[in-house]
Amino acid sequence: MKSWFKHAAAGLLVSLAAAGSAFAAYPDKPVRLVVPFPPGGATDLLAREVGNALSVRLGQPVVIDNRPGAGGNIAAIAVARAPADGYTLLFGTFGSLAVNKSLYDKPGYDPLKDFAPVASVAYLPNVLVVHPSVPARTVPELLALARKEPGKLTYGSFGNGSSSHLAGELFTHMAGVNITHIPYKGSAASMTDLIGGRLTMMFDSVSTALPYIRDGRVRPLAVTTQTPSEQLPGVPTLAAAGVPGYELTAWFGVVAPAGTPKAVVDRLNAEIVASLKQPEMAGKLASQGTVPFPATPAQFGSYIRAQYEKWDALIKSANIRVEQ
Incomplete structure (x- = not known):
């Protein structure tokens, strides 16, 4: 019995070491960035700028995958169900991450449970x-x-x-x-x-x-x-x-499937934040009317929750519903 535990423990250590080595090498293949709107729109253009910058910094292609429909729900569901390995990401929006759960009877995903926040990107006044x-x-x-x-x-x-x-x-x-x-x-x-x-x-x-x-x-x-x-x-x-306390921004950020390793999330966050601080990227965002909005994964997660709670209360109070 002791021998079995000894071999099992050794096997576990080997597996953990292999997994750690694999994530240390992340990424070793293209990364897919799923966008919830069609090509050519404001969200798509912003996502492509982020994807291009991220591709350079990661050393791997970042492929834009447009999945429009249902106010962003189709794209969000696809990412929520994807493997939690850092190779499928969602370019989330104010709608898909903070509003849709309250607007739709059955959105098909839970933004607070099904995703690992990676990085906020920008907001649109x-x-x-x-x-x-x-x-x-x-x-x-x-x-x-x-x-x-x-x-x-x-x-x-x-x-x-x-x-x-x-x-x-x-x-x-x-x-x-x-x-x-x-x-x-x-x-x-x-x-x-x-x-x-x-x-x-x-x-x-x-x-x-x-x-x-x-x-x-x-x-x-x-x-x-x-x-x-x-x-x-x-x-x-x-x-x-004249309306004290009023605030609304349309914002954007990147999330990964829940359970994505912290090392991968931290790497992605570091590269996105670094790219947002580059003058060239800031200029491109400004030309689209957006303002850089970098944050840590924890800060972005707290922001998503606060935004959800704010808009959930208003949507329920005003009885706003959207047919899917």
Whole structure:
């Protein structure tokens, strides 16, 4: 019996040593980065920049695998069910990691249990814009209009459960006003109707809204982030402009399947954070309107949980649901 234990222990040590050697050599083959949206969109472009930088730093190709559908659920499910070896990663979003679990009856995965946080990457500031005909040049003036005629003002969104919809719900909830939500299929359609005067207002990304702000077709009142946007000097935050505590950012980060070895997660985090600190990468992110947002795996995990709890409470309070 003692001999059996001796041989078993020796075998275990050999196995652990082999496993440690294998992970020390990570990666020794291409890494797949699954993106929850089609090629060409803002999320895809950002993921490709991260993938390119990571490929150089890891010495292995990082292959972009676009898996659009169900608001990001299809991509998330694919990664949640993949081997936990560091070779399949998810380029997660605000929706897939913090919102979808509350929006969908059966999303098919649990972002808090099925993933190992690797690194946050960047966030995308949003801005509250109104049609130039709206007689409000500040947030307090807009709120006064909303209180004067409840339900008359309208805000457009990219669709039910989208970041623009949640931005509007948070705004009306925190400010205690009634503004009618009009969902569209994407940013372009809602912006077209805002420019045409068929909407009062909307929340859109700074990068998308900026050309229309510059030519005067929409008027910015405030940004949704905790700090002002460098792209919109002089435009206050909503928290400072009349809705204390307001904050919403569309953010992005990388996660791996739960159970991925810590050594692999730490290696990936170190390389992503290092790439985000490079001036060239910072410039590319700025050109897309995004702001670098590096963090440790533990910090990113805490952030995901805090964001989930915040939006879960709002989604349940507003009874927002999305059909899958």
